[in-house]
Amino acid sequence: MENTMNGLLMALALLCLTINFREIAACISTERDALVAFNTSIKDPDGRLHSWHGENCCSWSGVSCSKKTGHVIKLDLGEYTLNGQINPSLSGLTRLVYLNLSQSDFGGVPIPEFIGCFKMLRYLDLSHAGFGGTVPPQLGNLSRLSFLDLSSSGSHVITADDFQWVSKLTSLRYLDLSWLYLAASVDWLQAVNMLHLLEVLRLNDASLPATDLNSVSQINFTALKVIDLKNNELNSSLPDWIWNLSSLSDLDLSSCELSGRIPDELGKLAALQFIGLGNNKLNGAIPRSMSRLCNLVHIDLSRNILSGNLSEAARSMFPCMKKLQILNLADNKLTGQLSGWCEHMASLEVLDLSENSLSGVLPTSISRLSNLTYLDISFNKLIGELSELHFTNLSRLDALVLASNSFKVVVKHSWFPPFQLTKLGLHGCLVGPQFPTWLQSQTRIKMIDLGSAGIRGALPDWIWNFSSPMASLNVSMNNITGELPASLVRSKMLITLNIRHNQLEGYIPDMPNSVRVLDLSHNNLSGSLPQSFGDKELQYLSLSHNSLSGVIPAYLCDIISMELIDISNNNLSGELPNCWRMNSSMYVIDFSSNNFWGEIPSTMGSLSSLTALHLSKNSLSGLLPTSLQSCKRLLVLDVGENNLSGYIPTWIGNGLQTLLLLILGSNQFSGEIPEELSQLHALQYLDLSNNKLSGSIPRSLGKLTSFLSRNLEWDSSPFFQFMVYGVGGAYFSVYKDTLQATFRGYRLTFVISFLLTSIDLSENHLTGEIPSEIGNLYRLASLNLSRNHIEGSIPETIGNLAWLESLDLSWNDLSGPIPQSMKSLLFLSFLNLSYNHLSGKIPYGNQLMTFEGDSFLGNEDLCGAPLTRSCHKDSDKHKHHEIFDTLTYMFTLLGFAFGFCTVSTTFIFSAASRRAYFQFTDNICNWLVAVLERKLSLIR
Numbered sequence: 013m014e015n016t017m018n019g020l021l022m023a024l025a026l027l028c029l030t031i032n033f034r035e036i037a038a039c040i041s042t043e044r045d046a047l048v049a050f051n052t053s054i055k056d057p058d059g060r061l062h063s064w065h066g067e068n069c070c071s072w073s074g075v076s077c078s079k080k081t082g083h084v085i086k087l088d089l090g091e092y093t094l095n096g097q098i099n100p101s102l103s104g105l106t107r108l109v110y111l112n113l114s115q116s117d118f119g120g121v122p123i124p125e126f127i128g129c130f131k132m133l134r135y136l137d138l139s140h141a142g143f144g145g146t147v148p149p150q151l152g153n154l155s156r157l158s159f160l161d162l163s164s165s166g167s168h169v170i171t172a173d174d175f176q177w178v179s180k181l182t183s184l185r186y187l188d189l190s191w192l193y194l195a196a197s198v199d200w201l202q203a204v205n206m207l208h209l210l211e212v213l214r215l216n217d218a219s220l221p222a223t224d225l226n227s228v229s230q231i232n233f234t235a236l237k238v239i240d241l242k243n244n245e246l247n248s249s250l251p252d253w254i255w256n257l258s259s260l261s262d263l264d265l266s267s268c269e270l271s272g273r274i275p276d277e278l279g280k281l282a283a284l285q286f287i288g289l290g291n292n293k294l295n296g297a298i299p300r301s302m303s304r305l306c307n308l309v310h311i312d313l314s315r316n317i318l319s320g321n322l323s324e325a326a327r328s329m330f331p332c333m334k335k336l337q338i339l340n341l342a343d344n345k346l347t348g349q350l351s352g353w354c355e356h357m358a359s360l361e362v363l364d365l366s367e368n369s370l371s372g373v374l375p376t377s378i379s380r381l382s383n384l385t386y387l388d389i390s391f392n393k394l395i396g397e398l399s400e401l402h403f404t405n406l407s408r409l410d411a412l413v414l415a416s417n418s419f420k421v422v423v424k425h426s427w428f429p430p431f432q433l434t435k436l437g438l439h440g441c442l443v444g445p446q447f448p449t450w451l452q453s454q455t456r457i458k459m460i461d462l463g464s465a466g467i468r469g470a471l472p473d474w475i476w477n478f479s480s481p482m483a484s485l486n487v488s489m490n491n492i493t494g495e496l497p498a499s500l501v502r503s504k505m506l507i508t509l510n511i512r513h514n515q516l517e518g519y520i521p522d523m524p525n526s527v528r529v530l531d532l533s534h535n536n537l538s539g540s541l542p543q544s545f546g547d548k549e550l551q552y553l554s555l556s557h558n559s560l561s562g563v564i565p566a567y568l569c570d571i572i573s574m575e576l577i578d579i580s581n582n583n584l585s586g587e588l589p590n591c592w593r594m595n596s597s598m599y600v601i602d603f604s605s606n607n608f609w610g611e612i613p614s615t616m617g618s619l620s621s622l623t624a625l626h627l628s629k630n631s632l633s634g635l636l637p638t639s640l641q642s643c644k645r646l647l648v649l650d651v652g653e654n655n656l657s658g659y660i661p662t663w664i665g666n667g668l669q670t671l672l673l674l675i676l677g678s679n680q681f682s683g684e685i686p687e688e689l690s691q692l693h694a695l696q697y698l699d700l701s702n703n704k705l706s707g708s709i710p711r712s713l714g715k716l717t718s719f720l721s722r723n724l725e726w727d728s729s730p731f732f733q734f735m736v737y738g739v740g741g742a743y744f745s746v747y748k749d750t751l752q753a754t755f756r757g758y759r760l761t762f763v764i765s766f767l768l769t770s771i772d773l774s775e776n777h778l779t780g781e782i783p784s785e786i787g788n789l790y791r792l793a794s795l796n797l798s799r800n801h802i803e804g805s806i807p808e809t810i811g812n813l814a815w816l817e818s819l820d821l822s823w824n825d826l827s828g829p830i831p832q833s834m835k836s837l838l839f840l841s842f843l844n845l846s847y848n849h850l851s852g853k854i855p856y857g858n859q860l861m862t863f864e865g866d867s868f869l870g871n872e873d874l875c876g877a878p879l880t881r882s883c884h885k886d887s888d889k890h891k892h893h894e895i896f897d898t899l900t901y902m903f904t905l906l907g908f909a910f911g912f913c914t915v916s917t918t919f920i921f922s923a924a925s926r927r928a929y930f931q932f933t934d935n936i937c938n939w940l941v942a943v944l945e946r947k948l949s950l951i952r
């Protein structure tokens with residue numbers, strides 16, 4: 013029985029063979045020659061073309077012939093990774109229907125023009141094949157082409173001067189020109205509109221020119237199923253024609269600079285499975301009609317300005333959205349609650365609602381979403397307790413990000429979670445006081461963010477001997493005590509360790525080679541710096557505000573990956589190492605507030621990308637090394653409170669053109685103030701106080717351009733803080749450049765982004781008069797010339813300094829009257845003119861009314877309020893004016909505070925720091941409001 017069966021099968025097989033043999037026509041010899049010529053000039057590193065031997069080219073791999081005519085109709089060399097020359101003889105394959113050369117690497121040569129000769133071609137796939145140059149217009153001759161893919165994301169770029177050739181390809185169903193450079197193709201949309209059979213259109217990241225998508229009204233491409241135009245700056249609104257594409261299943265217009273609303277017509281796209289409109293400027297509400305789109309699998313509307321109540325929209329959505337797997341609405345302005353809808357979207361795998369204004373609790377029913385792998389609801393206004401019940405069925409959960417809400421995590425010690433996370437973000441949630449023991453069960457975890465989580469006591473030992481490949485641990489801003497273990501050096505995967513603002517004690521152990529970000533600042537660590545901070549990986553090192561002692565080891569110079577070192581506010585001593593080398597990555601060095609002595613190392617001049625150098629509050633001596641003039645990117649040069657001497661070098665003005673802050677105060681600098689300083693066109697803060705400077709104040713200071721602007725355009729450039737990637741895409745900043753300054757009589761710490769415009773020349777031996785040009789420095793907020801030997805009168809132009817808040821001219825030899833123009837200094841909140849030889853009546857009105865007698869003490873010939881010494885002549889007639897002035901003043905002030913808070917908020921929110929945990933702008937606004945309130949109460 014079996015034998016007969018076998019025999020039968022054999023016979024069948026033979027029959028098939030003969031049939032096949034008959035049908036394979038012999039290879040046509042001219043076409044074989046063409047292929048041989050192609051084979052000779054092409055290079056084939058993988059040896060895939062070795063099978064190309066024998067007479068019958070139709071049997072060669074990748075080659076297919078027509079059974080009827082014997083012509084080569086298909087050349088499928090995709091995934092063959094060829095390179096070298098494409099021989100033009102290939103054009104001999106005149107009947108070619110299918111050509112696939114994708115995945116090769118032709119090293120940037122243009123697409124061969126002869127491809128335009130393949131009149132029968134229907135499939136042309138040249139994607140990722142390393143072509144460059146301009147698209148040959150001959151491609152437009154391929155009128156039968158149904159499939160065209162030229163997409164290429166490699167190092168070579170294909171450009172097209174126009175889209176004429178596309179408009180002729182009227183048989184196209186599939187067009188992919190992603191990553192081409194199409195900036196000159198202003199006609200792209202009109203050309204695509206000729207393609208009435210088109211089903212797939214992909215122009216991802218193709219540098220398309222700004223295009224009003226509504227500029228076509230009548231559309232031919234009604235068969236479209238896939239539109240992918242993401243990453244082009246179209247600058248358009250959503251076009252009306254989209255809503256008529258009844259077959260559309262994938263719509264991706266992310267990052268297209270789209271504005272306007274999402275209209276209700278969206279509900280007409282019944283076939284839609286994926287809608288990607290993320291990272292645009294769309295506003296208004298999520299249209300209700302979305303609830304009719306029952307086939308949706310993936311919704312991405314993140315990073316827009318969508319508003320309205322999410323729960324209302326979502327409640328109407330869930331009955332039909334049974335297939336929805338990904339819902340990303342992150343970074344919008346949505347309000348509403350999570351209860352009553354999210355638990356019904358049973359297929360959800362990814363839910364990202366972070367950075368909205370959602371309120372209420374996280375319902376325990378969320379645990380029904382058993383397929384959930386990614387949950388990010390960070391940066392909302394959610395509240396309540398989270399317990400085991402929230403997570404019962406979430407066994408697939410991989411990332412859990414709840415940061416920056418008012419959650420309290422209350423789980424039992426013995427809890428054994430059903431999930432194995434890789435990322436956990438609980439920043440700002442109340443997790444403590446105990447370090448969560450359940451984390452011990454998480455053997456896959458890579459990132460833990462437990463910053464500001466109310467944790468007290470020592471870190472458990474197991475956190476350092478984790479079986480998991482932990483890469484990032486953030487337990488900053490807690491009350492963590494104890495010491496760091498010596499075994500830390502064996503945590504071979506650790507990249508980020510952030511324990512800033514705790515109460516760690518003991519010494520700093522050696523660090524593993526993998527560490528790139530190490531922040532142990534604001535603890536009670538002592539002892540000297542460790543033998544090793546790992547190898548060459550470290551980028552960010554902050555150990556400030558501890559009690560570290562000893563010298564700076566020279567190996568710090570060798571860590572060439574380093575971008576920031578902050579070891580300020582310790583007890584470190586000795587000379588600074590003079591081993592710095594050409595290093596393109598160092599941005600910030602902060603050695604301030606230690607006991608360093610000796611000279612500033614001249615090799616620091618080789619740190620060419622340095623933007624901030626803080627060496628203040630040490631005992632450094634000698635001259636400023638001339639090599640520093642090579643640090644052309646310096647924004648901050650802060651060497652105040654040392655024993656530096658010599659003249660203020662002229663190269664500061666000539667060479668350090670980007671300087672914003674120059675702090676040379678409290679040193680032994682002598683000589684005159686160089687005229688060249690006025691060339692620092694970005695300078696906003698100049699402190700030369702408490703030195704031995706002599707001569708007069710240069711008139712050229714009145715040319716400092718950054719002080720000249722009359723409008724309230726705040727420059728965002730001084731803002732630099734170091735950002736580190738946290739869990740779930742959140743950034744946290746670990747370093748902010750700050751500055752100690754005496755301002756309005758108080759010692760304050762400012763974040764440098766705060767625009768403090770100040771000139772302080774106090775406590776020197778300056779003589780001569782105050783140049784009237786000082787009145788040009790319109791944006792100046794603080795001017796201190798006190799304790800010098802300045803003579804002459806206060807220039808009338810001082811009244812032009814409209815933003816002046818603090819003015820100190822005390823202890824000089826000024827004479828003459830106080831200029832009336834000072835009444836227009838509406839923001840003045842600190843004034844000291846005491847101990848001069850000023851005379852006459854103190855101008856009265858506006859802000860000047862708010863100062864007490866001490867502002868004017870020690871001027872024998874001054875009279876009038878607030879001094880008790882009267883001027884004999886009364887001035888009641890001014891009363892009316894005063895009330896008027898006060899009103900103007902209040903309005904201006906309100907305008908100022910409003911303007912500042914708005915501007916700085918915009919600025920913060922447009923920077924990459926949108927998720928910064930330290931939102932100090934609020935503080936500045938609060939401060940401003942406080943100042944405002946104080947001033948208003950003074951006036952009342």
Ligand SMILES: *[C@@H]1O[C@H](CO)[C@@H](O)[C@H](O)[C@H]1NC(C)=O
Binds near residue numbers: 061
């Ligand atoms: C094609 O080239 C390969 C080597 O690159 C060679 O082994 C093969 O014999 C060639 N085939 C023909 C038909 O020339």
Ligand SMILES: *[C@@H]1O[C@H](CO)[C@@H](O)[C@H](O)[C@H]1NC(C)=O
Binds near residue numbers: 114135159
């Ligand atoms: C071309 O070849 C690649 C690699 O094998 C394949 O992925 C692609 O689908 C092919 N293109 C066409 C149009 O068949």
Ligand SMILES: *[C@@H]1O[C@H](CO)[C@@H](O)[C@H](O)[C@H]1NC(C)=O
Binds near residue numbers: 149151
């Ligand atoms: C093919 O295209 C080119 C350039 O667009 C054109 O000059 C030529 O006449 C077209 N026709 C043929 C048959 O090559």
Ligand SMILES: *[C@@H]1O[C@H](CO)[C@@H](O)[C@H](O)[C@H]1NC(C)=O
Binds near residue numbers: 205206207208230232
């Ligand atoms: C639609 O396509 C045809 C040819 O395919 C063309 O003649 C017509 O102008 C196109 N319509 C629009 C509105 O572009």
Ligand SMILES: *[C@@H]1O[C@H](CO)[C@@H](O)[C@H](O)[C@H]1NC(C)=O
Binds near residue numbers: 358359360383
């Ligand atoms: C969860 O995912 C599995 C496949 O991964 C799928 O079979 C199942 O239907 C999903 N559950 C729901 C409720 O969609």
Ligand SMILES: *[C@@H]1O[C@H](CO)[C@@H](O)[C@H](O)[C@H]1NC(C)=O
Binds near residue numbers: 464467489490491
């Ligand atoms: C640390 O504890 C002190 C006192 O117990 C408390 O005032 C402080 O807020 C705590 N700090 C943090 C970051 O929890």
